[in-house]
Amino acid sequence: MASNAPVGKPTDMSSPRLPKVAGIDSTVPAPPHTVAPLPGVPSAAPPSDAALPPGVLIQDRLASWVSDLTTLHELTERLIKTDSLDGALREMLGAGAALVGARRGMAVLEPADGLGPTSTIGLGLAHADLGTIETVPRGSGSYGRLLDGLSEADPPGAGLPEADPPGAGLPGNGPTAPRRPARVPEPIAIRDVRTEEGLDPRHREVAARLGYAASYALPLATEEAGRLGAAVWLYDEPAEPDERRRHLIGLYGRFATEHLARLLQVERARARVATVAEELLPSRLPRVPGVRLAVRHLTGPQGGGDWYDALPLPEGALGLAVGSVSGTGPSALAAMGRLRASLRAYAVMEGEDPVAVLSDLELLLRLTEPARSATALFAYAEPAQRRIVLAGAGHAPPLVVGDHRTEFVETSLSAPLGMLTCWEAPSVELSPAPGETVLLYTDGLLRRTGDATDRAFARLHAAASSVPRADRSDPGAVADHVLRTLLPGGLDPAVEGEDVVLLAARFE
Structure with a gap:
């Protein structure tokens, strides 16, 4: 050999590097x-x-x-x-099966810092099969031992801390010590489940039920990224990968872990931004006689400044607003929160005059945030009379959807807030018929289609016109149909762009 x-x-040839x-x-x-x-x-x-x-x-x-x-x-x-954690786990699991010569397997994402997210992905295993495998005591299953930081040589309960505990370095928790490199557990191979020593009887029972005879578990861990999870591949017959296959899966596993670590950071940042955005927006829509409300808010990877509001006003009136602040990320979210809070105050004081509300908002933005612009639309609605008075600043016109018409509301053109020299756009008044729904939306809905502005408006009109008659009595169903038609794949997480807000008000 x-x-x-x-x-x-x-001596007889050159060896290329x-x-x-x-x-x-x-x-x-x-x-x-x-x-x-x-x-x-x-x-x-x-x-x-x-x-x-x-x-x-x-x-x-x-x-x-x-x-x-x-x-x-x-x-x-x-x-x-791959640009998502689930997609990366599925790709890693399939590629790993080819490298180790297995047919089935499962991958578990369970970051050691306890901050999540967590998930379990199967290859050739049904959801019920994954649940059956999870009934094996954690200390007996190979992937469970890897998740707890145990190797084949470690005694039960000998998990080792790998880095700072969750919350270290946060306010009130004291300073953070220098991060210690995480110890990476060795892979665990079980050549024959029937004869392997020290296995829990439940482990053998599950293996017999699912028809696998051997397994090879690999930690999804590196010294830099720490432990993110584990993958285990299952063999139909007693077997284990040879040295060559172990080496290849080890190289691939380290690369996959680093990629998962990057996606994990992106996912956590996205979740934090979404949480902040939701906290700055209404927790629920008000109930006002004569009108039913529904809203859909889709947030991009970094979070944008799109917002909405529905505010009960005196004498049974209702204030509806949508808007967008320029920029993305935390600064745009903070500006959005300030702008929305200011509009609520102006709406309470002078909501019957939408032009006055937006004029005050324009002055505030110009004085406090001169480097930022925003669009906004405010509507003062009297549901009992089915009457709406609205004004917009640089915003797309509302769309009225009913059994007998689907048309845009003709509004006066105006520059965005922060870019006006003087206010010249008057308010407009409309009277929705019983059963008609008024759609207020942000520009992100049009831009996310990827079409030119005129074509995006045409597609929005066609989507609203095609709402099934059975769904037109539900403003939420109307909004869902429009979004599915315009953005069938939702917001592409790999594409930066504006948020999408769609606020639907159906008048009884």
């Missing part, structure tokens, strides 16, 4: 020629290496290295294209 040790420079591919060092140990190659990876070897010239042996080893690097490059390229 030929040795896998590095081969020196031969392989480049790094996808961040993977080319110095991958050559696999034994008696090991079966991975699917789709050529790796043929003569029956006797001793009878071959040294140059042929070197060429064979180089070909094997290149083959392995090519496989890893293709798999990592596919992985890096």
Whole structure:
């Protein structure tokens, strides 16, 4: 058997230095020629290496290295294209199954810091099968031991802390000590569940029920990222990956962990932004006789400044507003909160005159945030009389949807708030018929379609016109139909853009 040790420079040929591919060092140990190659990876070897010239042996080893690097490059390229945690876990699980030669498996995302999110993804396993596997005592299951920081040599209960505890360094919790590199547990291979020592009887029972005989568990962990989770692949017969496959899955697993760590940070940041945005917006819509309200708010990855409001006013009136602040991220969210709070105050004082409300808002924005612009639409509604008076500043016109008409409200043109030299756009009045729904929306709904403005308006009109008659009595169903028609895939998380707000008011 030929040795896998590095081969020196031969005298009869030059040994090229392989480049790094996808961040993977080319110095991958050559696999034994008696090991079966991975699917789709050529790796043929003569029956006797001793009878071959040294140059042929070197060429064979180089070909094997290149083959392995090519496989890893293709798999990592596919992985890096995933932009969600679930998508990355599914891709990693399928690629890992090919590398270790298994048919089924599961991946568990469970960050060691306890801050989430958590999820479990299966490959060739139904949801009920995953639940059955989770009934195995955590200390007996291989993936559970990895999640708890245990290796094959660790006694039960010997989990090791890997970094600062949750909340360290936050106000009131004292200073944060220098982060200690996390210890990465070794993979756990169970060659034969029936004969493996120390397994819980429940583990053997579950394996027999699901029809697997062996498993190979890999920690999704690196010293820098810490433990994010674990993956386990299941074999139908007693087996375990050979040294070559272990090496390849180890390289791929480290790359996958770093990619998951990046996606985890993005997901957490997105969740924090969404939480802040929701806290700055109404927790629920008011109940006012004569009108039914529904709202849909879709937030992009960084969070935008789109907002909405519905405010009960004296004498059974109702103030409706939508708007958008320029920019994205925390600063836009803070500006949005200040603008919305100011509009509520102006609406209480002079809501019957929407022009006066927006004029005050314009002056406030100009004095307090001169570098920022915003659009806004405010409507003063009297549901009992089915009467609406509205004014807009740089905002798209509302859309009236009913059994006999679907049309945009003709409003006067006006520049956005913060860009006006003087207020010249008057308010307009409309009277919705019984059963008609008025849609107020932000510009993000139009821009997220990716179409030119005129075509986006045409698509919005067509979407509202196609609302099924059975759904027109429910403002929430109307809003959902419009969103599904215009944005069938929702907001693409990989594309930066504005938020989307759609506020629907159906008059009885």
